[in-house]
Amino acid sequence: MPLLPARAEFTARYFVESSTPSEQAAEVIAGEQSSGTFMALPGETADLKTRSRARVVRVDALAPVTQPSLPSALVDRRPHDGVFHRAHVEIAFPVDNVGTNLPSLLATMAGNLFELGEITGLRLLDFDLPPAYAAAFGGPSFGIDGTRKLAHVFGRPMIGTIIKPSVGLSAQQTAELVDSLCAAGIDFIKDDELNADPVYAPFEQRLQAVMPVLHRHADRLGRMPMYAINISGSIDEMLRRHDAVVKAGGTCVMVSLNWVGFAGVAHLRRHTQVPIHGHRNGWGAFTRDESLGFAFEAYQKLWRLAGADHLHVNGIRSKFWEPDASVIRSARACLAPFAGLAPLMPVFSSGQWAGQAPDLYAQLHSTDLMHLAGGGIIGHPGGIAAGVASMRESWEAAVLGVDLESYAQTHPALRAALTHFGSL
Amino acid sequence: MPLLPARAEFTARYFVESSTPSEQAAEVIAGEQSSGTFMALPGETADLKTRSRARVVRVDALAPVTQPSLPSALVDRRPHDGVFHRAHVEIAFPVDNVGTNLPSLLATMAGNLFELGEITGLRLLDFDLPPAYAAAFGGPSFGIDGTRKLAHVFGRPMIGTIIKPSVGLSAQQTAELVDSLCAAGIDFIKDDELNADPVYAPFEQRLQAVMPVLHRHADRLGRMPMYAINISGSIDEMLRRHDAVVKAGGTCVMVSLNWVGFAGVAHLRRHTQVPIHGHRNGWGAFTRDESLGFAFEAYQKLWRLAGADHLHVNGIRSKFWEPDASVIRSARACLAPFAGLAPLMPVFSSGQWAGQAPDLYAQLHSTDLMHLAGGGIIGHPGGIAAGVASMRESWEAAVLGVDLESYAQTHPALRAALTHFGSL
Numbered sequence: 001m002p003l004l005p006a007r008a009e010f011t012a013r014y015f016v017e018s019s020t021p022s023e024q025a026a027e028v029i030a031g032e033q034s035s036g037t038f039m040a041l042p043g044e045t046a047d048l049k050t051r052s053r054a055r056v057v058r059v060d061a062l063a064p065v066t067q068p069s070l071p072s073a074l075v076d077r078r079p080h081d082g083v084f085h086r087a088h089v090e091i092a093f094p095v096d097n098v099g100t101n102l103p104s105l106l107a108t109m110a111g112n113l114f115e116l117g118e119i120t121g122l123r124l125l126d127f128d129l130p131p132a133y134a135a136a137f138g139g140p141s142f143g144i145d146g147t148r149k150l151a152h153v154f155g156r157p158m159i160g161t162i163i164k165p166s167v168g169l170s171a172q173q174t175a176e177l178v179d180s181l182c183a184a185g186i187d188f189i190k191d192d193e194l195n196a197d198p199v200y201a202p203f204e205q206r207l208q209a210v211m212p213v214l215h216r217h218a219d220r221l222g223r224m225p226m227y228a229i230n231i232s233g234s235i236d237e238m239l240r241r242h243d244a245v246v247k248a249g250g251t252c253v254m255v256s257l258n259w260v261g262f263a264g265v266a267h268l269r270r271h272t273q274v275p276i277h278g279h280r281n282g283w284g285a286f287t288r289d290e291s292l293g294f295a296f297e298a299y300q301k302l303w304r305l306a307g308a309d310h311l312h313v314n315g316i317r318s319k320f321w322e323p324d325a326s327v328i329r330s331a332r333a334c335l336a337p338f339a340g341l342a343p344l345m346p347v348f349s350s351g352q353w354a355g356q357a358p359d360l361y362a363q364l365h366s367t368d369l370m371h372l373a374g375g376g377i378i379g380h381p382g383g384i385a386a387g388v389a390s391m392r393e394s395w396e397a398a399v400l401g402v403d404l405e406s407y408a409q410t411h412p413a414l415r416a417a418l419t420h421f422g423s424l
Numbered sequence: 425m426p427l428l429p430a431r432a433e434f435t436a437r438y439f440v441e442s443s444t445p446s447e448q449a450a451e452v453i454a455g456e457q458s459s460g461t462f463m464a465l466p467g468e469t470a471d472l473k474t475r476s477r478a479r480v481v482r483v484d485a486l487a488p489v490t491q492p493s494l495p496s497a498l499v500d501r502r503p504h505d506g507v508f509h510r511a512h513v514e515i516a517f518p519v520d521n522v523g524t525n526l527p528s529l530l531a532t533m534a535g536n537l538f539e540l541g542e543i544t545g546l547r548l549l550d551f552d553l554p555p556a557y558a559a560a561f562g563g564p565s566f567g568i569d570g571t572r573k574l575a576h577v578f579g580r581p582m583i584g585t586i587i588k589p590s591v592g593l594s595a596q597q598t599a600e601l602v603d604s605l606c607a608a609g610i611d612f613i614k615d616d617e618l619n620a621d622p623v624y625a626p627f628e629q630r631l632q633a634v635m636p637v638l639h640r641h642a643d644r645l646g647r648m649p650m651y652a653i654n655i656s657g658s659i660d661e662m663l664r665r666h667d668a669v670v671k672a673g674g675t676c677v678m679v680s681l682n683w684v685g686f687a688g689v690a691h692l693r694r695h696t697q698v699p700i701h702g703h704r705n706g707w708g709a710f711t712r713d714e715s716l717g718f719a720f721e722a723y724q725k726l727w728r729l730a731g732a733d734h735l736h737v738n739g740i741r742s743k744f745w746e747p748d749a750s751v752i753r754s755a756r757a758c759l760a761p762f763a764g765l766a767p768l769m770p771v772f773s774s775g776q777w778a779g780q781a782p783d784l785y786a787q788l789h790s791t792d793l794m795h796l797a798g799g800g801i802i803g804h805p806g807g808i809a810a811g812v813a814s815m816r817e818s819w820e821a822a823v824l825g826v827d828l829e830s831y832a833q834t835h836p837a838l839r840a841a842l843t844h845f846g847s848l
Contacts (some may be wrong), residue, residue: 034590097592107703115707235687260684
């Protein structure tokens with residue numbers, strides 16, 4: 001297809017595997033996701049194509065395979081040559097097909113194309129928008145800078161933890177745990193994603209129990225530890241809970257991004273007066289098959305457009321499935337420029353303790369992150385305060401370029417962490 | 425774990441593949457998704473466990489495999505015996521952990537469990553809620569009966585089509601096409617999912633252009649063809665557009681379920697005065713790997729809870745990847761009882777024409793469905809009216825139990841369809 005006249009476009013990059021040659025598969029995708037369809041229609045005139053038809057920008061061939069990555073009944077019942085072609089494909093879509101409409105942007109970039117019969121692998125790897133178009137979505141309203149200002153934590157990572165047990169504590173028990181964590185010098189606390197409004201510890205009761213504790217420590221510290229309280233729920237509940245948090249002097253709200261959804265998070269973003277801590281639970285279902293779904297590079301951009309401020313990226317040497325290199329790549333993506341929107345604060349968690357800081361820093365060259373440890377703080381043999389101290393000391397060593405064992409000689413909390421967790 | 429004292433529970437069923445024995449994997453999932461975590465925490469007391477801990481109800485072993493279905497860095501770096509255990513697992517969660525909270529229900533049933541390192545396959549197959557709990561979510565407000573009443577179509581499937589080209593038509597061109605379709609006797613028209621609010625045919629203009637056409641035909645027919653106009657957008661836009669549709673006398677709205685999200689669709693459901701046509705574009709990304717994501721049985725229940733009234737299920741012999749048996753199973757799931765909530769109207773589309781009706785009816789034993797054909801109606805050699813007639817005639821034959829060839833002898837529109845599309 002020849003280049004079309006100048007029109008604003010956004011571009012999406014995919015991994016595509018297909019029973020047809022990759023160029024043909026790319027054209028089918030471009031057609032299906034714009035003005036074309038399976039058969040030529042009289043209404044798709046030349047004028048309409050010029051305005052609305054997506055175009056294939058490039059097709060970079062990869063080595064083919066002889067077994068399809070994904071099942072397809074269509075492939076099974078049609079003759080094919082047993083070769084499944086693979087490529088990285090870039091497609092440009094007219095901005096005017098979509099407008100400033102997040103659900104339509106997704107329907108266009110990530111809709112029915114996943115179901116096409118000749119396609120046996122499809123993954124949205126990344127996408128780009130013209131800055132003027134991206135600006136219309138808004139993006140993070142606090143991001144890293146706004147979060148640091150609210151938390152009064154500068155020049156180092158925010159050290160945090162998660163309320164555990166995940167769910168089951170009463171409001172009063174939660175407040176007691178928050179008290180211990182604040183006394184220990186924590187920067188950041190978050191609810192578990194399972195815990196939003198349980199019947200035995202409703203949101204309002206938890207907020208009422210926790211906020212006086214935070215205020216008491218704020219008076220003592222000159223800064224309020226940031227508590228990302230899980231407000232996930234209906235639209236009305238989330239707005240009401242957000243307003244209650246702000247009224248009570250809280251500085252952060254948390255939502256389960258995938259299950260609140262794009263329209264809900266974007267709506268919250270337009271109302272929010274504090275950062276949105278984005279929890280990505282369920283993300284594994286969208287990404288764990290390398291031939292399907294979404295790469296994190298694309299995913300984090302989608303939530304940046306919706307207006308999340310923080311986004312989880314797992315941890316290195318975690319208890320989850322994800323390779324360390326993938327975790328680091330995800331964090332880099334959060335921090336990288338995207339169409340003029342503010343970067344996201346990456347949140348490392350799962351199986352974390354003081355030991356990961358030097359590797360994180362060596363690979364990320366940044367302290368603009370949250371480093372959350374559950375057992376790595378609460379389970380420290382010297383207690384919670386020593387757990388928090390060990391995390392900070394490890395980051396000091398990392399930034400100074402001093403190896404942990406040496407730094408630990410004059411830092412007993414770190415030393416105890418290395419002895420205890422390093423041997424697990 | 426022994427049976428816990430009586431408490432209200434909901435149950436979820438999974439396919440689980442793991443490097444550890446299935447019973448152990450099931451316990452890890454139950455712990456991770458309730459009060460437990462990777463390490464024993466002092467706060468998880470016996471009382472708290474009784475209240476909050478999920479329990480493994482049953483583990484039905486399947487044949488193991490020697491290659492993991494999904495990659496896991498944790499499996500790669502830990503010693504294991506090279507056997508990946510497979511099972512169907514049922515887990516019961518306390519209702520009180522979640523309350524009437526759709527995002528929390530998802531975070532619990534379908535959250536971080538997808539990321540667990542020892543898990544190399546995980547799919548939410550199905551779930552069940554106690555009826556009293558399900559009732560609190562609301563469910564479909566129109567469903568099949570409410571849709572039929574609004575469309576005045578009874579005792580047969582609703583025959584429909586999709587505005588094509590998918591995107592690119594002006595508002596006026598759309599209205600002209602709608603006019604032709606209504607003149608041809610169509611029951612139902614939907615926007616393409618790509619087409620919500622394009623810059624050259626904004627939603628308001630499309631609505632203004634289309635509604636007088638629908639009213640004109642309604643006056644003629646004594647019933648208004650149902651037009652599912654795509655209102656997908658921000659929360660404010662969707663409510664405003666819904667209200668504009670209702671004010672203009674429209675009888676249906678459509679949204680891209682996955683990209684509006686659960687909170688957004690449930691919010692719309694609380695406001696809506698017309699049925700919500702649920703488009704599942706993007707669904708392929710959640711289901712096409714059999715070892716990952718969601719089975720449709722679970723998916724349709726989630727959207728029933730959120731309040732969708734219609735849900736797409738693809739078509740048999742379609743141009744998509746899905747096997748026919750899976751399409752039929754999906755439609756059955758939409759029509760099946762679920763905790764006292766109204767059934768969903770299944771929507772068959774993609775590559776459809778008159779030819780599929782007998783097989784659909786033979787397998788589904790129901791006419792409570794929408795049967796949408798694009799090319800199968802617009803591309804009929806006798807024109808659009810003959811295309812619509814051929815679909816109705818085919819369903820008449822199916823219900824009468826007369827084979828199509830015989831019925832076609834006295835029904836020329838059907839005969840032309842069989843000749844034209846049957847040879848493609």
